[in-house]
Amino acid sequence: MAxxxxxxxxxxxxxxxxxxxxxxxxxxxxxxxxxxxxxxxGKSTTLRMIxxxxxxxxxDILLNNRNVxxxxxxxxxxxxxFQNYAxxxxxxxxxxxxxxxxxxxxxxxxxxxxxxxxxxxVNMSQHADKLxxxxxxxxxxxxxxxxxxxxxxxxxxxxxxxxxxDPFLRIQMRKELKQLQRDLGLTFIHVTHSQEEAFALADLxxxxxxxxIEQSGHPRRIFEAPASPFVAHFIGGHNVLTPxxxxxxxxxxxxxxxxxxLGIAAAQTDLPESSARVEAIIVDVEFQxxxxxxxxxxxxxxxxxxxxxxxxxxxxxxxxxxxxxLYWDRAAVNRFEAPx
Amino acid sequence: MSxxxxxxxxxxxxxxxxxxxxFLVFPIIVIGIVSFWNYNSYSLIPDFIFDNYAYLLTSPVTxxxxxxxxxxxFLAWFFTLAIGFTVAYFLAFHIHSVxxxxxxxxxxxxxxxxxxxxRMISWIPLLGRNGxxxxxxxxxxxxxxxxxxxxxxxxxxxxxxxxxxxxxxxVPIFNSMMRIDRSLVEAAVDAGANAFQVxxxxxxxxxKSGIIVGSIFVMTLVMGDFVTVKIMGGGITANVGMMxxxxxxxxxxxxxxxxxxxxxxxVLMMLVILFRLVDIRKEL
Numbered sequence: 280m281a282x283x284x285x286x287x288x289x290x291x292x293x294x295x296x297x298x299x300x301x302x303x304x305x306x307x308x309x310x311x312x313x314x315x316x317x318x319x320x321g322k323s324t325t326l327r328m329i330x331x332x333x334x335x336x337x338x339d340i341l342l343n344n345r346n347v348x349x350x351x352x353x354x355x356x357x358x359x360x361f362q363n364y365a366x367x368x369x370x371x372x373x374x375x376x377x378x379x380x381x382x383x384x385x386x387x388x389x390x391x392x393x394x395x396x397x398x399x400x401v402n403m404s405q406h407a408d409k410l411x412x413x414x415x416x417x418x419x420x421x422x423x424x425x426x427x428x429x430x431x432x433x434x435x436x437x438x439x440x441x442x443x444x445d446p447f448l449r450i451q452m453r454k455e456l457k458q459l460q461r462d463l464g465l466t467f468i469h470v471t472h473s474q475e476e477a478f479a480l481a482d483l484x485x486x487x488x489x490x491x492i493e494q495s496g497h498p499r500r501i502f503e504a505p506a507s508p509f510v511a512h513f514i515g516g517h518n519v520l521t522p523x524x525x526x527x528x529x530x531x532x533x534x535x536x537x538x539x540x541l542g543i544a545a546a547q548t549d550l551p552e553s554s555a556r557v558e559a560i561i562v563d564v565e566f567q568x569x570x571x572x573x574x575x576x577x578x579x580x581x582x583x584x585x586x587x588x589x590x591x592x593x594x595x596x597x598x599x600x601x602x603x604x605l606y607w608d609r610a611a612v613n614r615f616e617a618p619x
Numbered sequence: 620m621s622x623x624x625x626x627x628x629x630x631x632x633x634x635x636x637x638x639x640x641x642f643l644v645f646p647i648i649v650i651g652i653v654s655f656w657n658y659n660s661y662s663l664i665p666d667f668i669f670d671n672y673a674y675l676l677t678s679p680v681t682x683x684x685x686x687x688x689x690x691x692x693f694l695a696w697f698f699t700l701a702i703g704f705t706v707a708y709f710l711a712f713h714i715h716s717v718x719x720x721x722x723x724x725x726x727x728x729x730x731x732x733x734x735x736x737x738r739m740i741s742w743i744p745l746l747g748r749n750g751x752x753x754x755x756x757x758x759x760x761x762x763x764x765x766x767x768x769x770x771x772x773x774x775x776x777x778x779x780x781x782x783x784x785x786x787x788x789x790v791p792i793f794n795s796m797m798r799i800d801r802s803l804v805e806a807a808v809d810a811g812a813n814a815f816q817v818x819x820x821x822x823x824x825x826x827k828s829g830i831i832v833g834s835i836f837v838m839t840l841v842m843g844d845f846v847t848v849k850i851m852g853g854g855i856t857a858n859v860g861m862m863x864x865x866x867x868x869x870x871x872x873x874x875x876x877x878x879x880x881x882x883x884x885x886v887l888m889m890l891v892i893l894f895r896l897v898d899i900r901k902e903l
Contacts, residue, residue: 332805353811365802369824378820379810430810 281308281466282343282356282433284329289338291324291490298324300490301338306468306483308343308433311460313477314470316487317513323438325487326470330359330436342434353382358432362439364423366411372422373398373407379430397425400459417448424459435460437469441476453479474514478502486510504613511535511613518583526557526579533615540611541585543573544604545596556606559583561599573597575605647883654876663872671877680862681878685885688858691773691848692841695780699837700830702781703788707829708822710789711796712804727786739779739850746770746778771853779851780841787840788833795829796822831897835890842886 284306291299299321306312314322327333329340331352340348347355358379366375373394374381380390398404401421411419420440427435440456441449457480460467471477477484478498485495486509493513494506502514511517516538522530542554543561550556559575562582566572571592573585583605587597596603657666675681706727714720730738745751746769753765768774799822807817823830845860857865859882866875 330809332808351811352809359805359809361802361806363800363802365800365806367803367806367821378807381820382807382811382816426806426810 281464283308284312284434284466284468285341285344286325286329287339287341289325289328289340290336291321291328291333292336297490299328302487302490302492304485304492304495306466308466309464310482311457311467311480312469312483312485313481314468314485314487315472315474315477315513316493317472320487321490322470322472322485322487326359326436326438326468329434329468330357331355332359353379353430356433357436358427358430358434359436359438360420360423360427360440363443364411364419366419366422366426368411371408371410372403372414375411375422376425376429378426383430393429394425397429398422400428401425416444417452420444420452424456428463432465434466434468437467439470439472441471441473449476456480478514486513488513505535505615507615508533508535516586517613520577520581520583523579526577526581527555530555530612530614535613535615536607536611537613538584539570539586540607541583541587542591542606543575543585543587543593543597544606545593546602546604548604550604550606553609554606555609555612556604559603559605561597561601561603563599564597571597575603650876650879653873654880656873656876658871658873661870671873672881675874675877675881680857681859684857684859684862687773687856688842688860691776691780691858692838694777695784695841696834696837698777698781699785699788700834702785703792703833704826704830706785706789707792707796707826708818711793711799712822727789730782731786735783736846736850738783739847742775742779742782742851743770746775771851771855773852773856775851775853776848776856779847780837780844783847784837784840787836788830791832791836792826792829795826799825828897831893832899835893838889838893839886842882842889 286302286304288301290301316322328335335348339346376397377390377394398407401424403421441452481498484498484501486493488509494501494510505511508519511519517535519535521533559577561575563574571587573587575583654671655667657664657668710720710723748765756762803821804817807821845864848858848861863875863878
């Protein structure tokens with residue numbers, strides 16, 4: 280019963296300002312898709328357009344290959360979970376969950392039975408009679424999820440569902456979301472600004488910026504080969520370097536290199552032919568438990584960061600103010616498709 | 620430490636306490652005392668008799684006045700609620716910019732730049748026998764006799780109440796509507812609710828406290844009023860306020876005082892019921 284989603288040249292403009300600029304995206308049925316980007320990139324607007332809470336300026340939204348652009352949320356077969364959960368404060372949890380069925384015209388006994396089953400699914404049965412304000416953030420989220428699932432949607436839309444939770448709970452709920460999505464086989468579309476969250480959850484991650492999709496694909500693919508300097512910066516763990524006549528002369532245009540693929544050696548060391556090298560001055564060395572975070576500066580001022588495993592750290596070489604050679608395997612260099 | 624803090628708090632509260640004692644509690648006590656006095660045509664006689672209450676509580680005139688008053692209060696409440704809720708709903712949910720909301724609110728308050736009495740009197744040229752409404756309807760050929768119920772009637776009194784007090788309904792309802800999280804409306808729409816269902820299931824229940832605060836305003840204002848009935852009722856209908864007013868003009872102060880005490884008790888009972896329905900502290 281999962282639904283595929285397709286966006287065709289989807290555009291949203293507010294008073295001449297373009298929030299979403301002609302994006303095309305195909306989300307296969309039963310997949311977990313994360314829309315990822317900084318605030319104001321258009322990811323929430325995109326989600327709200329798929330949900331039907333935001334009008335579409337131009338373009339089409341297809342669900343299971345039928346055009347739903349002008350349909351109401353319920354007719355689409357989508358259900359949304361709101362950022363602050365948007366639980367009705369005057370209704371008990373059971374009535375909150377059952378609300379969609381009340382609108383659908385089910386009798387009280389019928390809808391309460393269905394709501395109790397759904398509360399069972401999210402392990403909230405014992406809280407059915409409480410009001411939302413009596414629950415913790417994580418519990419409210421489960422109720423919101425149950426309410427979204429009660430009408431058997433094909434696509435579940437989640438607007439930054441984990442941002443209101445504390446870090447520990449966030450990781451736990453993240454697991455539960457993924458588990459639930461897998462068990463029910465539904466399509467989940469999840470908006471987040473945290474690349475960590477997107478990488479942990481997504482089958483399909485979509486990185487957005489300024490109303491356009493910068494890159495979409497499996498998170499591993501995105502991390503291995505970011506398509507643009509923006510993506511490389513945003514997902515973190517990458518150095519974006521611009522070659523010029525003095526430094527990095529071997530490269531033609533801007534490229535990125537993963538911070539954990541860099542090595543540090545004493546300035547005069549000979550390196551194998553397959554390695555590229557550049558001289559730098561170490562600015563700072565930070566201990567970060569699993570690795571050392573080393574910040575260095577090239578001669579032309581570009582900043583470079585390296586994640587160095589503890590075993591590879593030569594304290595005599597890697598120290599602030601030291602002049603060193605940074606090196607990497609040429610095969611590890613990621614060249615952006617379109618030079619910018 | 621905390622004891623001295625407490626003493627400071629009492630000092631700080633004392634000026635207001637004195638003002639309230641002098642101008643609220645003391646006059647009420649005096650009214651209470653005078654209501655047991657005797658009187659004749661030209662003097663008040665200090666006494667302790669129950670005749671004033673006995674007459675008041677058995678007279679059919681009192682019953683009629685209370686029935687009139689409750690009827691006015693109910694009608695005024697009903698229409699101010701209908702208008703107030705609609706206006707507040709429009710301001711809160713259909714006007715999106717804060718600037719436009721402020722301007723609309725200012726327009727709503729413009730009538731308050733003049734006094735209640737002026738606003739009532741200005742209905743007279745409109746509703747009178749040869750007023751604007753009658754002459755327009757006559758010349759349009761819709762009626763061939765001037766409508767007499769327009770002025771100096773129960774209709775005119777209720778119309779004036781609605782005109783005077785609708786804003787007292789708009790403001791608290793608007794206030795509680797502005798606190799409704801807009802995503803709740805979207806959540807209801809997401810569950811398939813249409814506009815009416817959103818109103819019934821989300822907006823009305825969550826504006827309940829505003830509706831009750833507004834109802835308290837309108838009810839108490841109408842229950843204690845006599846000017847509107849005097850000007851707009853044209854001496855034909857009487858409410859409790861008019862009854863008290865008439866007794867005062869005949870210098871029957873003890874009878875008027877007894878009337879006032881009974882009215883105060885009635886209004887307080889209504890307030891107790893209304894306050895049960897709302898947590899007023901949450902609204903402040």
